[in-house]
Amino acid sequence: MSLSPTDLPNSYIGRTVPRPNLARLTEGRGLYVSDLTLPRMVHVAFLRSPYAHAEIRSIDTSAAENMPGVVRIVTGEQMQAFCTPWVGVLAHLKGLKSAPQHPMAVGRVRWQGEPVVAVLATSRALAEDAAEHILVDYSELPAVVDVLAALDPSKPVIHDGLGDNLAFERRLDAGHVDAAFAEADHVIEQSFTFGRHTGVTLEARSIVADWNKAEARLTVHLGTQAPHMMQNIIAMHLGLEEPQVRILCHDVGGSFGIKVHVYADDMAVAALARMAGRPVKYVADRLESFVADIHARDHVVHGRIAVKNSGEITAFEIDDLTGIGPYSMYPRTSAVEANQIVNLVGGQYACPNYRARARVVFQNKAMMSQYRGVGHPIATSVTEGLVDLAAARIGMDPLEIRRRNLVADDAYPCASASGLRFEAMSHHASLNKLLGMMDYAGLRTEQAALRAKGIYRGIGFASFIEITNPGPAFYGVGGARISAQDGAAVRLDATGAVIVQSSITEQGQGSEAVIAQVTATAMGVPLDRVRVILGDTDNTPYGGGTWASRGAGIGGEAAWQAGRALRSNILTLAGTILQARPETLDIRAGVVVDAEDGRERLPLSELARIAYFRPDTLPCDFQSELMATRHFVPREYPFAFTNGIQASYLEVDTDTGFTRLLRHWVVEDCGTVINPQLVDEQIRGGVVQGLGAALFEHCQYDAQGQMINANMADYLVPMAGEMPDIDVAHVVSPTLESVIGAKGAGEAGTAGAAACVVNAVNDALSPFWVVISEIPMTPALILRALGRG
Amino acid sequence: MNITLTVNGETVTADVLPRTHLVDFLREHLELTGSHLGCEHGVCGACTIRLDGAIVRGCLVLAVQADGGVVETIEGLSDSGEIADLQAAFIARNALQCGFCTPGMLMAAQDLLLHNATPTREEIREHISGNYCRCTGYQAIVDAVETTAKQRARAQ
Ligand code: FES
Ligand code: FES
Numbered sequence: 001m002s003l004s005p006t007d008l009p010n011s012y013i014g015r016t017v018p019r020p021n022l023a024r025l026t027e028g029r030g031l032y033v034s035d036l037t038l039p040r041m042v043h044v045a046f047l048r049s050p051y052a053h054a055e056i057r058s059i060d061t062s063a064a065e066n067m068p069g070v071v072r073i074v075t076g077e078q079m080q081a082f083c084t085p086w087v088g089v090l091a092h093l094k095g096l097k098s099a100p101q102h103p104m105a106v107g108r109v110r111w112q113g114e115p116v117v118a119v120l121a122t123s124r125a126l127a128e129d130a131a132e133h134i135l136v137d138y139s140e141l142p143a144v145v146d147v148l149a150a151l152d153p154s155k156p157v158i159h160d161g162l163g164d165n166l167a168f169e170r171r172l173d174a175g176h177v178d179a180a181f182a183e184a185d186h187v188i189e190q191s192f193t194f195g196r197h198t199g200v201t202l203e204a205r206s207i208v209a210d211w212n213k214a215e216a217r218l219t220v221h222l223g224t225q226a227p228h229m230m231q232n233i234i235a236m237h238l239g240l241e242e243p244q245v246r247i248l249c250h251d252v253g254g255s256f257g258i259k260v261h262v263y264a265d266d267m268a269v270a271a272l273a274r275m276a277g278r279p280v281k282y283v284a285d286r287l288e289s290f291v292a293d294i295h296a297r298d299h300v301v302h303g304r305i306a307v308k309n310s311g312e313i314t315a316f317e318i319d320d321l322t323g324i325g326p327y328s329m330y331p332r333t334s335a336v337e338a339n340q341i342v343n344l345v346g347g348q349y350a351c352p353n354y355r356a357r358a359r360v361v362f363q364n365k366a367m368m369s370q371y372r373g374v375g376h377p378i379a380t381s382v383t384e385g386l387v388d389l390a391a392a393r394i395g396m397d398p399l400e401i402r403r404r405n406l407v408a409d410d411a412y413p414c415a416s417a418s419g420l421r422f423e424a425m426s427h428h429a430s431l432n433k434l435l436g437m438m439d440y441a442g443l444r445t446e447q448a449a450l451r452a453k454g455i456y457r458g459i460g461f462a463s464f465i466e467i468t469n470p471g472p473a474f475y476g477v478g479g480a481r482i483s484a485q486d487g488a489a490v491r492l493d494a495t496g497a498v499i500v501q502s503s504i505t506e507q508g509q510g511s512e513a514v515i516a517q518v519t520a521t522a523m524g525v526p527l528d529r530v531r532v533i534l535g536d537t538d539n540t541p542y543g544g545g546t547w548a549s550r551g552a553g554i555g556g557e558a559a560w561q562a563g564r565a566l567r568s569n570i571l572t573l574a575g576t577i578l579q580a581r582p583e584t585l586d587i588r589a590g591v592v593v594d595a596e597d598g599r600e601r602l603p604l605s606e607l608a609r610i611a612y613f614r615p616d617t618l619p620c621d622f623q624s625e626l627m628a629t630r631h632f633v634p635r636e637y638p639f640a641f642t643n644g645i646q647a648s649y650l651e652v653d654t655d656t657g658f659t660r661l662l663r664h665w666v667v668e669d670c671g672t673v674i675n676p677q678l679v680d681e682q683i684r685g686g687v688v689q690g691l692g693a694a695l696f697e698h699c700q701y702d703a704q705g706q707m708i709n710a711n712m713a714d715y716l717v718p719m720a721g722e723m724p725d726i727d728v729a730h731v732v733s734p735t736l737e738s739v740i741g742a743k744g745a746g747e748a749g750t751a752g753a754a755a756c757v758v759n760a761v762n763d764a765l766s767p768f769w770v771v772i773s774e775i776p777m778t779p780a781l782i783l784r785a786l787g788r789g
Numbered sequence: 790m791n792i793t794l795t796v797n798g799e800t801v802t803a804d805v806l807p808r809t810h811l812v813d814f815l816r817e818h819l820e821l822t823g824s825h826l827g828c829e830h831g832v833c834g835a836c837t838i839r840l841d842g843a844i845v846r847g848c849l850v851l852a853v854q855a856d857g858g859v860v861e862t863i864e865g866l867s868d869s870g871e872i873a874d875l876q877a878a879f880i881a882r883n884a885l886q887c888g889f890c891t892p893g894m895l896m897a898a899q900d901l902l903l904h905n906a907t908p909t910r911e912e913i914r915e916h917i918s919g920n921y922c923r924c925t926g927y928q929a930i931v932d933a934v935e936t937t938a939k940q941r942a943r944a945q
Contacts (some may be wrong), residue, residue, distance in 0.1 A: 018880050023887030026876040026895065028823015028863035035822035125808070200925050202827045202835055202889040253825070253889030254923045286828040301879055508887030508924050680885050688926030712832040712921070720927040721918035
């Protein structure tokens with residue numbers, strides 16, 4: 001077997017090594033934005049709309065102005081002069097429309113929780129006290145809440161200027177769908193409902209914005225996934241030049257896509273800092289997070305599948321309808337999830353006939369946009385739900401029908417019916433590996449034995465594909481100034497230690513560790529000699545950041561390239577010092593050695609000493625370069641697709657409707673695994689978010705557009721006691737786009753978890769002839785399905 | 790109101806508003822920001838601290854209620870070395886991702902291990918079920934606590 005370029009002596013790639021940033025976090029010595037205090041800092045409290053839809057007749061702040069500690073009170077109207085509105089559309093999502101959105105409502109409120117007035121005071125408590133004394137006269141308007149109603153011409157139009165509430169529609173028709181359905185032995189139809197849920201990052205969104213008048217610079221401390229994107233957007237809407245804005249990310253208390261967007265209240269804080277000329281801090285409280293963070297999902301998908309008695313799947317058809325709140329989110333829009341669903345359904349199967357429609361509508365609820373998995377959980381649930389129904393109809397084992405239809409492992413490169421191009425995946429190898437982990441036959445025997453005793457257990461599967469490592473196809477081609485490439489700058493300091501500045505960011509995934517591992521390996525230095533700097537637009541290369549499962553695959557490759565370039569510079573210098581040809585030398589464990597026999601020639605500390613302090617001892621025409629910068633973006637494929645399969649084993653109590661998760665298995669293929677432990681924990685964390693969506697999490701709204709469970713006591717999240725142990729394994733199909741070969745792994749867990757749990761519940765309940773196709777599958781929902789509710 | 794209490798071994802006297810929560814007092818007055826706020830309504834456990842030897846939710850206790858009491862925070866437990874092994878196990882097992890839940894989780898886990906030296910995995914899951922973690926999916930945390938319990942049992 002030939003060695004890959006990353007199989008170097010002392011390679012850290014493929015090894016579990018501890019993350020450098022964990023010690024401070026375990027000691028409570030991290031620095032989250034919510035921990036930050038700056039001199040003369042003031043705090044904002046937002047008065048938010050209590051109505052989903054209302055005209056603002058008047059705002060009276062006079063009583064609040066005189067409250068203790070109040071520094072300034074600003075309405076949406078007043079803020080207009082300091083921050084221009086934005087429109088969340090992208091050119092490549094053809095026909096997507098949205099209306100200008102202001103940092104705070106101007107004239108009309110369109111969702112419960114929309115910021116209306118900002119109160120700046122010397123403490124948050126005093127700001128909140130004053131906010132209670134602001135009088136806003138609202139004239140309530142009928143709210144458009146239900147997605148179907150949003151399309152009803154008799155219902156109000158949320159933005160008068162847009163004509164109707166349809167934000168986006170996409171259709172796709174590939175192959176011969178009608179013929180396939182006509183010739184099928186069976187056609188099965190099913191509607192699938194996906195409740196709204198949200199990110200519930202344990203640290204709520206937090207921001208400190210600091211306008212330094214003398215420098216004419218705004219420093220924004222923000223837990224964002226995309227610092228350069230935020231720099232661009234804040235500058236653009238505040239009327240500043242980009243270099244006048246610095247974004248600094250410190251430790252971030254979870255993100256999962258929640259903190260990649262541009263929020264109205266964050267923009268308001270940036271503008272307020274400029275207006276007040278002093279640091280302004282805003283930390284969303286939990287009740288605000290539920291109505292001010294983006295929500296996700298909220299889809300109803302009608303699906304059809306055509307199948308032959310042989311088990312061959314011959315067509316898929318879907319019709320997706322989703323509600324996104326009153327605006328399309330900026331700048332990544334709120335049409336991406338529906339667009340992904342159209343792209344992804346059926347993509348794991350070799351089925352050329354596929355028709356899809358997606359409609360995205362405005363409504364008076366909190367805004368909806370990209371959260372971990374973006375469309376994948378829905379596409380997987382619909383596809384895998386239909387496949388299970390087809391299997392049941394023809395009496396075939398769910399694994400067997402998958403075997404017969406999954407794209408063959410030797411079929412690559414190939415494309416899906418929707419046009420997605422696949423470089424290399426491993427559906428069959430993954431399925432076989434999964435079987436090796438779970439003792440399928442044994443579980444079926446156990447299931448049958450228990451069923452005889454009135455205990456209902458179920459086994460469910462979900463194969464999936466996942467989009468990772470996006471290039472410019474995601475946002476850049478649509479006109480968004482979101483970098484598709486990432487960069488790394490690597491330098492050797494005077495002690496021989498290495499410092500890497502990378503444009504990706506860390507929200508807990510282990511970005512810092514991965515960049516350190518890759519750089520240490522590329523250079524041949526011990527890991528503890530590498531320090532990583534992330535999340536600072538003043539001090540990192542320009543780049544995209546960490547989102548859409550791209551940090552390791554794209555940012556990691558940039559670090560690899562930069563590390564190799566610096567290594568080469570070092571060897572040139574070493575050759576000069578040692579009077580040797582550079583190609584006869586290598587760096588191992590931080591020492592320049594003879595490549596041939598490993599004999600130690602020169603420690604990097606000594607090399608650096610000579611370069612920095614005694615260049616007079618080097619030839620006159622030689623200049624050492626101990627810093628190297630490289631960027632990377634995948635060129636060949638717009639995305640690196642990964643794949644995997646998950647399985648769930650669970651028990652449904654048919655008297656109470658409670659579902660007990662017993663076991664969960666995942667096999668996934670993210671190409672080269674840089675740090676096995678980090679990848680596995682990404683998968684586990686992602687699975688549990690998917691399990692939350694499947695069983696608990698739901699943003700419940702009443703008919704007036706009020707979120708009725710906007711607190712952590714009523715919005716249920718997965719806790720330790722309810723979660724199963726999760727077995728994770730890998731198949732490795734590296735991408736050849738990069739030397740490292742890593743694809744993304746951050747969303748694979750979420751992509752398939754809910755789908756296999758729903759299939760397992762339906763398997764458990766098969767003796768009752770019920771099919772559940774709605775999540776969250778609460779006990780009440782299950783009892784209703786059983787006719788016992 | 791004037792209060793006097795012991796925080797991580799130091800005597801602290803302060804003038805606080807009656808409505809100030811203990812965790813806000815620790816974070817804002819004493820700048821001990823290791824105790825976090827995740828919900829401020831007693832559900833997530835991010836603010837878990839020790840008051841007079843028992844773990845409490847710092848967002849549900851008023852600072853004035855701690856008058857005369859003994860408070861220990863993650864910073865105190867770190868400096869005393871009391872949970873050094875547990876912290877090492879969390880790091881080795883990557884039982885934290887963003888780390889925001891971790892101080893509260895460590896306080897809860899140590900509390901369990903003080904009362905039950907050899908907990909089962911189910912008992913560990915049960916005991917930390919008042920501490921929300923959005924990142925890890927809990928398994929790594931359960932593993933780290935279990936490992937620490939076994940190590941301590943062996944060291945006995
Ligand atoms: S902040 Fe105290 S329990 Fe959540
Ligand atoms: S590690 Fe992020 S919440 Fe637990």
